[in-house]
Amino acid sequence: MIHPTAQIDPTAVIGDNVSIGAYSVIGADVHVGEGTVIGPHVVIQGPTRIGRDNRISQFASLGGDPQDKKFQGERTELVIGDRNQIREYVTINRGTGDGGGVTQIGNDNWILAYVHIAHDCKIGNNTVFSNYSALAGHVEIGDWVVMAGFSGAHQFCKIGAHAFIGMGCLLGSDVPPFVTMANEQRGRPRGINSEGLKRRGFDTTRISAIKRAYRTLYMAGLTLADAREQLSVQANDSDDVRAMLEFLDRSERSLAR
Known part of the structure; x- marks a missing residue:
């Protein structure tokens, strides 16, 4: 189930029933859990821990160095839970030494094409990141949050559980649980996420x-x-x-x- 053109570092740990597509690169100190499917042309750098039954599509880049000028090569990691869908061209960076050291993704999340999740972010469970949404460093996202397309959050923002962030909405402040943010730059609250x-x-x-x-x-x-x-x-x-x-x-x- 591992394509012969895939490059896997000898220190990587690959669980049972893992599929790895053509030309994918699995780096040093990467652990991939049972039943995970990795498409072609995926790059995963370590230290990275990936749980079981994830689906990682082609051209995703996971566990790369944080995009932080203060990063000096210290050991940091990316931890991804179970049953996540990570689609094409998604980028998720490892943490930074002075930011906690870990970027963490929970379980059952849908992370769609071209999403960027920066260093030291903490993502809960059952979230949806629509295409081109992005998080700067140190952002915290609660369970069941939906980030619509082209939305984004400034570093250190917190978004509470069940919040809905509308298309194109850019956040510079914390959003309480259950709140819907409008489709406006520097978004504004527009009621609660009743439908969700x-x-x-x-x-x-x-x-x-x-x-x-x-x-x-x-x-x-x-x-x-x-x-x-x-x-x-x-x-x-x-x-x-x-x-x-x-x-x-x-x-x-x-x-x-």
């Missing part, structure tokens, strides 16, 4: 609580401090609102408002 939540089984009670929290944060004319105070009360009756409040507590950049 319905598809994931959120009932009307949960969605109503999230909408109320959104109105408190974005539509009531409150200062952020006053909004947080009201959200802390609403969180007593809603785990989802509590998740929003915890996100605000972790936010280190300005909040998208």
Whole structure:
């Protein structure tokens, strides 16, 4: 299942039932988990750990050096989970020594053509990165986030779970869970991701609580401090609102408002 033209470093560890296509290059200190399919002309540099049952399409480049002028060749790594779809021309870089040392991708993500994920990013599970979307370094993405085509995030931004980032939207601030960002440069909040939540089984009670929290944060004319105070009360009756409040507590950049 390994094409004779593929180049595999002797230190690479290849699991059972792995397929590697023509002219692909698997570098030193790369581990590829069971059942993963690697297409032709893929380059994977180490240290990189890839889980099981991933699908990596042709011309993807994984585990390359971080694009950071401070990088001095220190040992850093890329860690990819299970069952991810990584499509054509995707680039994912390793971490940096002063940024935690690891770029991490979770499970069951769809990372479509021409996506770039920079050094030290942390990606959750079940996300979708549409074509040409991109993350600068140190970005954190929660579970079930959707990044539409041509969208992007500035370094150190955090995007909470179930958020939807519209086509062409460029983020310079943190986006709380459940929020939809408009298709505008330096995007603006435009409600909650109701359709996505319905598809994931959120009932009307949960969605109503999230909408109320959104109105408190974005539509009531409150200062952020006053909004947080009201959200802390609403969180007593809603785990989802509590998740929003915890996100605000972790936010280190300005909040998208």
